[in-house]
Amino acid sequence: MRSYLIYALWTDLKRRSSWALLLSMVVVAVATCLCLILFSVATSVHNAVEAEIIQSGAINSMDIAARPDREYQKPWAAPPIGTDDPTTALQRLLELLERDMGERITTWEPSWLSPGWAYVFLTPPSEGGIAVAAGIALTSPTDPEADRIAGERLSGGWVSGEEVAQIVLPKKIADRLWPDVLFDGEKAWIGITETSTCAEVSVAGIYRRTQRNHCLGNTPVAIAVQSALEATRKLDDGDTAIRDETGLTHTAGLRYDRMRLYFDDRKSLLAARIVIEEQYKFWASTPYDDFESKLSLATATRTSAWVVFAITLGSACGSIFCTFLAWVSRRRYEIALLKAQGSGNAWVAGLYVLQSGVAGLIAGVAGAAAGIQLCPLLAAAVSRKLEMKTSVELVVPYQIALSLVGAAILVSILAALLPARIAARQDPWTILREAV
Amino acid sequence: MMMYGLRDISKEFRNSEGNVVARGCDDVSLEIRKGEFLAVTGESGSGKSTLLSMLGFLATPEPVPGKGQFLFHVDGTEVDLADALREGIGSASLSALRANHVGFVFQNFHLLNHLTGTANVELGLRFTAKGRDDVDDPAEVLAFLGMGGLSGKKVRDLSGGQKQRISVARALVKRPAVILADEPTGNLDTANKCLVLASLLIANKLYGATVILVTHEIEHPPRVADRSIVMRDGKIAEEKALAPVIRREKNDNVLSLAQRIADDCYPHVADQLKWD
Numbered sequence A: 001m002r003s004y005l006i007y008a009l010w011t012d013l014k015r016r017s018s019w020a021l022l023l024s025m026v027v028v029a030v031a032t033c034l035c036l037i038l039f040s041v042a043t044s045v046h047n048a049v050e051a052e053i054i055q056s057g058a059i060n061s062m063d064i065a066a067r068p069d070r071e072y073q074k075p076w077a078a079p080p081i082g083t084d085d086p087t088t089a090l091q092r093l094l095e096l097l098e099r100d101m102g103e104r105i106t107t108w109e110p111s112w113l114s115p116g117w118a119y120v121f122l123t124p125p126s127e128g129g130i131a132v133a134a135g136i137a138l139t140s141p142t143d144p145e146a147d148r149i150a151g152e153r154l155s156g157g158w159v160s161g162e163e164v165a166q167i168v169l170p171k172k173i174a175d176r177l178w179p180d181v182l183f184d185g186e187k188a189w190i191g192i193t194e195t196s197t198c199a200e201v202s203v204a205g206i207y208r209r210t211q212r213n214h215c216l217g218n219t220p221v222a223i224a225v226q227s228a229l230e231a232t233r234k235l236d237d238g239d240t241a242i243r244d245e246t247g248l249t250h251t252a253g254l255r256y257d258r259m260r261l262y263f264d265d266r267k268s269l270l271a272a273r274i275v276i277e278e279q280y281k282f283w284a285s286t287p288y289d290d291f292e293s294k295l296s297l298a299t300a301t302r303t304s305a306w307v308v309f310a311i312t313l314g315s316a317c318g319s320i321f322c323t324f325l326a327w328v329s330r331r332r333y334e335i336a337l338l339k340a341q342g343s344g345n346a347w348v349a350g351l352y353v354l355q356s357g358v359a360g361l362i363a364g365v366a367g368a369a370a371g372i373q374l375c376p377l378l379a380a381a382v383s384r385k386l387e388m389k390t391s392v393e394l395v396v397p398y399q400i401a402l403s404l405v406g407a408a409i410l411v412s413i414l415a416a417l418l419p420a421r422i423a424a425r426q427d428p429w430t431i432l433r434e435a436v
Numbered sequence B: 001m002m003m004y005g006l007r008d009i010s011k012e013f014r015n016s017e018g019n020v021v022a023r024g025c026d027d028v029s030l031e032i033r034k035g036e037f038l039a040v041t042g043e044s045g046s047g048k049s050t051l052l053s054m055l056g057f058l059a060t061p062e063p064v065p066g067k068g069q070f071l072f073h074v075d076g077t078e079v080d081l082a083d084a085l086r087e088g089i090g091s092a093s094l095s096a097l098r099a100n101h102v103g104f105v106f107q108n109f110h111l112l113n114h115l116t117g118t119a120n121v122e123l124g125l126r127f128t129a130k131g132r133d134d135v136d137d138p139a140e141v142l143a144f145l146g147m148g149g150l151s152g153k154k155v156r157d158l159s160g161g162q163k164q165r166i167s168v169a170r171a172l173v174k175r176p177a178v179i180l181a182d183e184p185t186g187n188l189d190t191a192n193k194c195l196v197l198a199s200l201l202i203a204n205k206l207y208g209a210t211v212i213l214v215t216h217e218i219e220h221p222p223r224v225a226d227r228s229i230v231m232r233d234g235k236i237a238e239e240k241a242l243a244p245v246i247r248r249e250k251n252d253n254v255l256s257l258a259q260r261i262a263d264d265c266y267p268h269v270a271d272q273l274k275w276d
Helices: A002-014 A018-055 A086-101 A144-153 A171-177 A218-236 A240-246 A269-280 A289-330 A332-340 A345-385 A398-424 A428-434 B048-055 B081-086 B091-101 B117-126 B138-144 B160-172 B190-205 B254-265
Strands: A117-123 A131-133 A137-139 A164-170 A187-195 A202-206 B002-014 B020-033 B037-042 B069-074 B077-080 B102-105 B178-182 B210-214 B227-232 B235-241
Touching (some): A018 A345, A018 A398, A289 A332, A289 A345, A332 A345, A332 A428, A332 B091, A345 B091, B020 B048, B020 B210, B037 B190, B077 B081, B091 B102, B117 B138, B117 B160, B138 B160, B160 B190, B190 B210
Parallel strands (some): A117 A202, B037 B227, B102 B178
Antiparallel strands (some): A117 A187, A131 A137, A164 A187, B002 B069, B069 B077
8 A cells, every 4th residue: 555655645645736735835945944943043133132131240249140040130020929919929039139139138017008000119218218210109108198199299299108018127137238339227118019010010210209200101111210310410511401301319329320110021112211211301321222232133033934834835835735635636536446445434535634744744854954044144143243252153943943843744634634535535436437 | 054134124315404315225124144145236226225235334223223123143153233233233333343244345346556566455354353363364365366467556557357366355354254246247358257156156156245235237147146135216126036056066266156146147248368
């Protein structure tokens, strides 16, 4: 019977319609190759950018970059808390802080939290314990009335002091966490407030009472704070226009010359900056812009790899379907003959599914092999193009390659299922009589 | 011993709207003995091939017989197809019956032209039940039918008669209980007609296979068949027991038997025939 299978494959391939199958196989191979290259290069670039971030000193050994969890290597991303429950989120955040500091943090009031999401922010105690969280929340452990008044000044100021919880960190811990921030008093305050719009517990920034912020989520807040603090430096140069724009006053003794900004990944950085530009009339930037753009490119490339793969595979699927439909039509007589010899419907259907699966396997393996060969060349080219300081070390995602080959086989088989079913349902006697 | 027992079996053909457009068989009742050589004759459209398709389990009676019977005795067991149809028999069961017990010989050979003769004969064994040890070696069957020297040739390079003998070999190789031959000599010259007929006769007499031969050639049944039926309008119009003139002698091979068939059926050209 092996001779029949070879015969069937060979005669099918010799037919004119086999060019359609060969074309489909080429498309599948190209899709696999392209996806693998894009994915490999994107992953390699991502790794290289992260290495650069660490090397740049943007983060230090005490910082989250030192953690094995990859998410921590992105300094402006909030640590993933991984829970919907703010109380749990807060608890986990505290655990992380404790792990970093090596000391137990004891003072906090989770009972003040209501269900939803939580922001974390910090205010130096020298400001009288008042934190202004960019229009999202404000808190004063000593003066709720001050909270209310400050909240009304915020755009949208809709959060009352009752919805705010706070963590009180020992100053020595706060100093270690934020070594470049000068805390005058004995304690640093972390306020936590629930909100329905934030997906993660995030440290938004360090805020001052007199700061005018805008409520659009963490990203614009952080940029606003960053920008505003940049402006305070300019105040030292006597730029009163900026002071008027931002409403900031520079207070002696408070040094905000280094900040950690934690952006909400869901927010568009560009959208945030546009808002900031509208509000403050300047284009906000962060020290991580370059990294961010490269990482965004890597992420977008990975996404587009899947999209490209899906689209091309979909096209190939249609082509395979049409080819097999034509084959079934031309092979009616042979199918009838096989059925007269006693082949079951499943065997006939299996023959086409097998052919299609083999085609998918060949195309997928060829594409993956080509992709693996081309990856190093492209990784080097991308490295040059992106002007990476760290050389891009190639990561060939073999698991992805295997998955792509599997997907190629699966899609090929799926494409042949209906033609196979049609073949299996042929009435042999009618066909054999027609052939007389 | 009875091989087939049909009672009130019909086959209707319907159009896409479900209306009956023709009746291939109309309440046919027929018994066929094991090892019998039955000839079925009749005009075109009389229902011969339809009857053959049902006997070979390629088509099923329609409507499903209410009180009718379609018995098939094989390997000591009795299959009642009508009963099985009433209970919703699956196509796999019919395929298994075809694979193991039925061999077909068609008028226009139905071979795979790009394969060799041996590969085509092997096709007959592909779907038989695993573990069957009573099947023949394809090469031996081909040699027995006088095709040993041509077994490696592609079918497309063979003559019509050779093709038909390969078709007979394909049917014979699995030692089927029944061989259904649908006008197997229709497209052949005289010599090859005799060779094919001789092959069927050997299958019947040597292997004990029941042979059902549908034919238009009136001179063949009296020479080789034990019985003949004439079909008309889907019914069995006549039935006649025959005493076949040609009998297989002990040392007969296909060629010698074919020569005797030619001598009897075609005496005026028998000595001019060329056997390939």
